[in-house]
Amino acid sequence: MNIKTFFEFSLKTFFILCFTFSFITLSVYFTLLFKPLYYMDINVLNIEDSTNLNKGELKANYDYLITYLTKNTSEEFNLPTLPSSDHGKIHFKEVKVIFDKLKVMLFFSILVSILGVLVNKRHKKIRYLLRSSIVLIIIPIMLLIPFIINFDKSFTVFHQIFFNNDYWLFDITTDPIITILPQNFFFHCSLLIIFSIIIISITLRCIYKAQYKKQHSL
Incomplete structure (x- = not known):
């Protein structure tokens, strides 16, 4: 592989990574902002009964959390x-910092x-659609397997990777917010993110097939 070929391959790879990263990050933000999921889980997970808070209080606190993070x-x-x-306040500040950095990365990857x-498009190349679709279908499978096998362990490892302290281990007496955010809710969030990525992958593949037929019918 000569320098020119290597350079072109690197640019294509970088583009594919940014392209797919954009969709993955957008899926995360969509899930974060999709409040109906939590509103539904209030009933599904019986959060009112487990917290002794009414639905209005649960929604108010959850809405504040999402607004704070975004x-x-x-x-x-x-x-x-x-x-x-x-410690609870520090943890959510750290979470906000992560999302703020993610915004910057998303903006760059979209550009x-x-x-x-x-x-x-100028060079009439559409192969990137198929490659991106493949990458986006592989990632959910890789994520889904450990989530299904042991979500508790995956949840713990996730926090150990992104946080250099144990402030995310809440004491319900001092940080009762943990009671309104049961672990099963985060599992449902994970499923929604994965489902969103799969839908995007299928959409890109459909666009690729349509463009491929269009090019070869001329």
């Missing part, structure tokens, strides 16, 4: 009707993706 704000974390410990799509 909005450009530097305010201190203070739930509407629930107390939070110093690269747009540029890559325009270049491929």
